[in-house]
Amino acid sequence: MDPYKHRPSSGSNSSFWTTNSGAPVWNNNSALTVGQRGPILLEDYHLIEKLAQFDRERIPERVVHARGASAKGFFEVTHDVSHLTCADFLRAPGVQTPVIVRFSTVVHERGSPETLRDPRGFAVKFYTREGNFDLVGNNMPVFFIRDGMKFPDMVHAFKPNPKTNLQENWRIVDFFSHHPESLHMFTFLFDDVGIPLNYRHMEGFGVNTYSLINRDGKPHLVKFHWKPTCGVKCLLDNEAVTVGGTCHSHATKDLYDSIAAGNYPEWKLYIQTIDLDHEDKFDFDPLDVTKTWPEDIIPLQPVGRMVLNKNVDNFFAENEQIAFCPAISVPAIHYSDDKLLQTRIFSYADTQRHRLGPNYLMLPVNAPKCAHHNNHHDGFMNFMHRDEEVNYFPSRFDPARHAEKVPIPPRVLTRCREKCIIQKENNFKQAGERYRSFDPARQDRFIQRWVDALTHPRVTHEHRTIWISYWSQCDAALGQKLPSRLNLKPSM
């Protein structure tokens, strides 16, 4: 079941035009008319097929991360982590795994400028011998909210106003005034890194906490980090206007041109790990996606490197149809109970079934490169050849068996049903620390962006008061500078 073998390919093109059913087309220039100047005949099947195919070229864009660029390459293990995980593709230094990566912006539509202030998606699909592993992250290590239940409302607030189709700060500032856990993420988004120079000069993060499990069944919580070897660079706001105004696809072009020129982008993969027995020892909850793990207590450990050395052959096949999902994991890399990750396990596959159809995992870019087997039959646009007569399990005619048992988190789950928020919220400390780590000019740019957002005419006095209170709790000086720049009295 290797989808790359014998797939339909433009490599087998005929030398003349045909219809999709193979009929030769002797005139691809003119429609079939009554005389030279008369109306077109319904029997011009070729015309209708050509137009009908064109009329259906577009599929639904992603509801988030619609705008993006992809490239291919490999991941190579450089450091032994087999004491932490028995994942096959991490089994030893030197082992290489083919990957495809998709970078993206988040909020705006396909074709929107790649210079907008927005997180950037950083999604890696590893084609391992144990099936695909999707590490679906961003260029910022934390997130705005903790529970995916809030994700649709959050994205609605960021997306253009449903009436005007314009992104408006009053809607963003309104929604997040209810969510002080977002402050940490905003210290990235409203910082210079909110507009990366391009896709090559940015970090990547797994964002959520995952679990590594070793051969003995011992679990560790883990965070993944990608660091670009060429360093992190950003566009300042005025540079972004010029760059984006000149070419709204500048980052796609930069990635493609770099790889075409042999200037292959490279990232190092690092992990941070926490022994599951120690998860209560911090002033943050390791399942809280709005927190980073301080590198002085939980150091970065190198694991491998990723090199992108091949451009995609076709944008639609390898970007528009590529489907990522944090649920797609390999043995010995498991989810955590992070509530945002838990909802992502459902949502990503669900939205791709809507966009691409039920057989989207058969598409060459999404299909595993290893042998695989199940009874998921039929459905729209199923192009797999099958000749089995037994498509039920169990059967005495089919020798297929269960795979070897893979280790999963051993912890006992006993609690009552809850709809609640984690206890250790601690919303202000890390945001304040990050702000204080900026040099004064960077702090000033950060403040200016907040002043701009909070001066939207539809932001109310109540909103401004809440935001000033929030930022004061992060950093007293920041809380004083904001109201004075806003010509407001601190109301605390």
Add this chain to the structure above:
Amino acid sequence: MDPYKHRPSSAFNAPYWTTNSGAPVWNNDSSLTVGARGPILLEDYHCEKLANFDRERIPERVVHARGASAKGFFEVTHDITHLTCADFLRAPGVQTPVIVRFSTVIHERGSPETLRDPRGFAVKFYTREGNWDLVGNNFPVFFIRDGIKFPDMVHALKPNPRTHIQDNWRILDFFSHHPESLHMFSFLFDDVGIPADYRHMDGSGVHTYTLVSRAGTVTYVKFHWRPTCGVRSLMDDEAVRCGANHSHATKDLTDAIAAGNFPEWTLYIQTMDPEMEDRLDDLDPLDVTKTWPEDTFPLQPVGRLVLNRNIDNFFAENEQLAFCPGLIVPGIYYSDDKLLQTRIFSYSDTQRHRLGPNYLLLPANAPKCAHHNNHYDGSMNFMHRHEEVDYFPSRYDAVRNAPRYPIPTAHIAGRREKTVISKENNFKQPGERYRAMDPARQERFITRWVDALSDPRLTHEIRTIWLSNWSQADRSLGQKLASRLSAKPSM
């Protein structure tokens, strides 16, 4: 069958959150977990919220994906009942509600509204005889004459399928085979290629249509919209600076209407007696790459269009708004223009793909007059029906054919042909248009062509063809281009 009556509306919202089936939601903040920190349970049916969100997007339009809409009215100001029996044009003073969608053409939803591109100008008239869609652009001509070339043409203008970057070498390669595009390029590469916004631009029906009077008299017609606030464009450097807001034209339209500064256009027509068409030496009226000279075919005022209302919801009244040149009313008919003929098929075909088979039931698309047919069922059919006879004819159903209205009477006779019209005349009008520009505007036009022709992947052959084409349009233009490209015209 008025879809606005009793439609589901946010006006009937409950004061608290519910699921789509109406179940109360007592906590819209947190997922249902095992304890405060455990995994989420599958029984949290309220993840309906995520599934709905996962399906919010539908396919964007394959062209004209990026746009803005507004509503208003059309008012007849001049009597043209001698030309057409269209009910909504029956007398001066008659008003018809309209919705208009402006758009760019090539790039995706969310692309900057400052790109060099034609702009769509589509008007839906909700008349008493059904909807009339006048689906045009801000330019009066088009690149090609026959819709069989449309998919290839758009492919050439769209981003490269490998890199997803728009490339001049692909555009100039395709159009080097199509000198009929020169006239359109004399608009696209002119200043009007980047309108200041959607308010300050012309509109055009582009094609030749046919007006039919009550007596059955047939007249060819072209439609023109002229903004009362004048036409304004962005210079290339201004367009770059506009990069600060990639939705500047949407914002301008919304803000203008919200401020009571209602945009207005005057509708003009040019008319031609079909008997004349063989007597025109240099012009085929079915050729969409030609304008009709206004000194021979003067503009006649018909009415005015005022946009005085912003839309309530962008998805319902922009993303789901479907236009099709196939939608006409009695007294207005198509012509045999081969591009228009293909558009009659394509527009509804693509909306069936994007929106589903019942897209004409959606409130923005449904007629505002009584209507009736046996088009039943299909995905997302939300119309209540209680008839037992859904076939025609029937002795139980009194519905009859509508009264006959006049259609073009000309005999159609000819062999099956796949051919190009004989009066091509590709060079005269673009040359005239270039010569009508003042020297600074000519210079900007040339600079844009030099930029395009400097694409490193363009071959000598393609450059030579373009220099030859522009030389045939205007000798001095060809010479200037050649010298600026440091190449000799190889004519």
